[in-house]
Amino acid sequence: MVADVSAAPHAPAKRRSKRGPAVWVAMYHSVSECPDDPYNVTVTPACLDRQLGWMSDRGLRGVSMRELLAARARGTERGLVGLTFDDGYADFTSCALPVLYRWGFTATVFVLPGRLGGENGWEPLGPRKPLLDVAGIHRAAAAGMEIASHGMTHLDLTKVTDEVLHSEVHDSRHLLASITGTDIGGFCYPYGYLDERVAAAVRLAGYRYACAITPGPEGCGDFALPRIHVGTADTPARLALKRRLARLFGRTVEAV
Template identity: 85%
Template sequence: MVADVSAAPPKAEPDPRSSARRRAKRGPAVWVAMYHSVSDCPEDPYNVTVTPARLDRQLAWMSSRGLRGVSMRELLAARARGTERGLVGLTFDDGYADFAGDALPVLCRWGFTATVFVLPGRIGGENAWEPLGPRKPLLDVAGIRRAVAAGMEIASHGLTHLDLTKTTDAMLHTEVNDSRHLLAGITGSDIEGFCYPYGYLDERVAAAVRRAGYRYACGITPGPDGCGDFALPRIHVGQVDNAARLELKRRLARLFGRSVEAV
């Protein structure tokens, strides 16, 4: 016998689109800016340097639009509470020494915080992984502790800036785990975040970062399906990014999958 279901349709399965619509009601997803070096060095073949004056204007633009720059730790904590509206994640890759000398005063002037992704295997060294361009010094222990004292988050960029997708399992473990423990010893606190060198990751690398005890990891693109907070996307911000370009990047962030979605 076939049951008559014409009068009362069966209970529908949850529509995954409904949860997306509920998230959308909370407003636009937040975005994360990816910086590197902050200095007046004119030689910049990799487009990774902004001057302190340009950074100041970029942060002024954020503030004028009711936005506040925060570390990834603050951003994700706010997202968990549902209070992330109006926040912008600020990250600085590679741990250049000029963060303490040039970026930190600008951030403090605006009352912003940021996450600095440091290479503990190169502390006090230089950017030897870049074959072109000037040699730039990296943060030493004193510089790292100065950033922490100012309210910045210190997180790991691996030990030595390797493409982790091309390493052996043993080397991957060393780069991911040892860097976390070394930075914890310097800062005196847990290291929650990781950043993939060059933005390169795959499922193996993301899984290693998760196993190491990190709570999130930043890339550039969203990464493989299922990575979630272990492949948080970011938008590169450089010297040419004036107010008009920043506004465009903000508007296009969600369209191109470069924003951190609400939970």
């Protein structure tokens, strides 16, 4: 579930003079044929295929956040689009992976290790959808996808105690590392909500970056990377418009 502010009437962001192009990050959730979608978090496999095809036709390549940030550090990020899938739905492996493979793209999957094999209980409306289990995480990682944390259980971290915040941020990273056998470098704020306390906790937990929706409090930098929500209504024309508007409204990952 996400607080989608893609179309919110924000004032244009002040442009920073930096080297190289600004790149954008697409925020997906569930990929399935489910028509009951009150939160606009589902795209069909055919829709995802058209959207990724649109990117490819324009010389763009979808990559994980890990790959995107590594390319940015080298100054080779031109032509890349970050692809992220929030909540760790089980349909990622059955429906999204085949489409990503067809286009030769990678992505980051933000999973909830406190709900492995469970369902999307944080959404009061809409259908119950299964979440990735350990086997699903292994399959996604084996396919070259980045596994990253979405917290333990999908809470609004700005409203929890320091003890719960530590568990959601710190414990989720270590649990995912034990499952994958690799370091977990990325975090994603549930609902896109963060403040200075939450961003600081993520940084102290050892993550290298965190994804939000808007840039977040001043000075967060890579610990509040903005993204563009992509839904089933996003035709190629709408994607082209979102791409043009992304930098104007401060929704891109700036060069370093």
